[in-house]
Amino acid sequence: MRGADSIRVVADDAVTMDKIVSLCKRRGFVFPSSEIYGGLGSSYDYGHYGVLLKNNVKGRWWRSMLQERDDIVALDSAIIQHPRTWLASGHLAGFTDPLVDCRTCKLRFRADHIDQSACGRKPSKHPGETPDCDLTEARDFNLMFETTVGPVKEEGSTVYLRPETAQGIFLNFKNYLQFSRKKPPFGIAQIGKSFRNEITPGNFIFRTREFEQMEMEYFVPPDEAQRWFEHWLDQRLNWYLDLGIRPDHLRLRAHDADELSHYSSGTSDVEYLFPIGWSELEGIANRGNFDLTQHAEYSGQKLEYVDTATKERYVPHVIEPAAGADRAMLAFLVDAYDEDEIGGEPRTVLRLHPVLAPVKVAVLPLVRKDGQPELAHEVYRTLRDHVQAEYDEGGAIGRRYRRQDEIGTPWAVTIDHQSLEDRTVTLRDRDSLEQIRIAIDELGEEVERRLREPWTSPKLNA
Numbered sequence: 001m002r003g004a005d006s007i008r009v010v011a012d013d014a015v016t017m018d019k020i021v022s023l024c025k026r027r028g029f030v031f032p033s034s035e036i037y038g039g040l041g042s043s044y045d046y047g048h049y050g051v052l053l054k055n056n057v058k059g060r061w062w063r064s065m066l067q068e069r070d071d072i073v074a075l076d077s078a079i080i081q082h083p084r085t086w087l088a089s090g091h092l093a094g095f096t097d098p099l100v101d102c103r104t105c106k107l108r109f110r111a112d113h114i115d116q117s118a119c120g121r122k123p124s125k126h127p128g129e130t131p132d133c134d135l136t137e138a139r140d141f142n143l144m145f146e147t148t149v150g151p152v153k154e155e156g157s158t159v160y161l162r163p164e165t166a167q168g169i170f171l172n173f174k175n176y177l178q179f180s181r182k183k184p185p186f187g188i189a190q191i192g193k194s195f196r197n198e199i200t201p202g203n204f205i206f207r208t209r210e211f212e213q214m215e216m217e218y219f220v221p222p223d224e225a226q227r228w229f230e231h232w233l234d235q236r237l238n239w240y241l242d243l244g245i246r247p248d249h250l251r252l253r254a255h256d257a258d259e260l261s262h263y264s265s266g267t268s269d270v271e272y273l274f275p276i277g278w279s280e281l282e283g284i285a286n287r288g289n290f291d292l293t294q295h296a297e298y299s300g301q302k303l304e305y306v307d308t309a310t311k312e313r314y315v316p317h318v319i320e321p322a323a324g325a326d327r328a329m330l331a332f333l334v335d336a337y338d339e340d341e342i343g344g345e346p347r348t349v350l351r352l353h354p355v356l357a358p359v360k361v362a363v364l365p366l367v368r369k370d371g372q373p374e375l376a377h378e379v380y381r382t383l384r385d386h387v388q389a390e391y392d393e394g395g396a397i398g399r400r401y402r403r404q405d406e407i408g409t410p411w412a413v414t415i416d417h418q419s420l421e422d423r424t425v426t427l428r429d430r431d432s433l434e435q436i437r438i439a440i441d442e443l444g445e446e447v448e449r450r451l452r453e454p455w456t457s458p459k460l461n462a
Contacts, residue, residue: 049358163196170217190216267284412428
């Protein structure tokens with residue numbers, strides 16, 4: 001176990017899941033889906049700032065995979081794939097959770113998560129702990145969403161919404177060998193929606209039935225698999241650290257033998273200390289050659305690499321870092337959440353890494369008259385050519401600062417009377433609250449310079 005392996009950490013921050021949920025709705029990050037109809041369990045819509053934040057998370061992932069390396073290529077595969085895909089992968093036969101029903105409250109629970117579930121009639125108890133509980137025997141429940149292809153349901157072909165993005169990568173392995181001129185070791189990466197009919201989803205956007213994955217399959221010569229597995233363990237742990245996650249809230253936990261999939265020779269999870277406890281953000285697995293071998297058998301196609309120089313022929317082994325975009329976004333929100341006081345008044349602030357912040361800079365005229373809004377609009381139009389910017393002239397300046405603090409905006413530009421005289425503005429820092437005067441013509445370059453600077457969470461020094 002790495003990261004916080006030798007540190008006993010108690011999640012004693014000001015943050016709670018209730019505060020995160022409240023902030024997300026209040027400030028337009030995440031809303032319950034279909035809310036006007038009473039909502040749909042564990043289904044969420046991303047609002048304006050949620051879209052910007054999650055896109056930034058995904059953008060940094062793509063950057064780490066494509067822009068900072070030359071051995072990985074991109075893919076966007078179909079959500080609905082040939083049904084034999086799931087026969088070959090084992091999902092039709094083995095992608096199940098143990099399900100129990102309570103005949104009394106009519107609720108369903110995962111049998112292996114009973115100790116984490118609440119009784120339908122007495123939430124302070126677990127299912128089965130009250131005399132009224134009447135639980136069925138556990139039975140297997142397949143997690144894949146089933147649908148049909150064709151104009152008439154009864155005559156259509158049964159297909160499934162993909163439960164993971166990985167299989168689309170394996171189906172395209174042969175195509176990528178032919179067009180990309182890559183040879184092992186190389187990777188294929190993609191981001192996309194996956195769907196799992198979870199028995200007990202929950203904890204906000206941490207576990208939902210519709211979610212977005214960031215997965216990469218790295219194809220390697222068999223005798224190099226362990227070395228590349230270790231490489232990706234370090235790479236993926238450092239990705240979160242580089243984006244500001246506090247080291248004592250992050251760890252790398254190796255799976256015990258009884259946790260491993262039958263095809264895996266090693267799997268480790270990157271875990272974050274949420275208010276609900278240590279939970280998985282990402283899994284890194286040494287999958288062997290199971291997937292390519294299975295798809296070769298079921299499709300009748302050869303899925304192997306042939307070295308044209310040596311004539312060596314082999315089925316590559318696969319190292320898979322598989323992350324959740326929604327879970328990563330939630331971890332960044334939780335880690336950034338902070339509360340302090342300014343002038344005796346409480347402040348809620350998201351101390352997000354500036355590269356992740358939905359808005360990089362806010363432009364605020366001090367008053368809505370005397371030509372200040374006009375100059376502020378000019379500044380705003382200039383800045384948005386450089387970064388994601390926002391203009392706000394509604395309410396007292398202090399309240400506007402607080403609004404921007406709550407969505408994690410790292411810098412705010414204030415236009416005042418002096419700005420009209422000498423074309424300088426005030427640039428305010430979210431974390432230090434330092435304010436400096438700077439020429440309007442220098443603003444864009446200054447914000448871009450700050451974005452390039454190394455950054456660590458101010459909460460580390462709290």
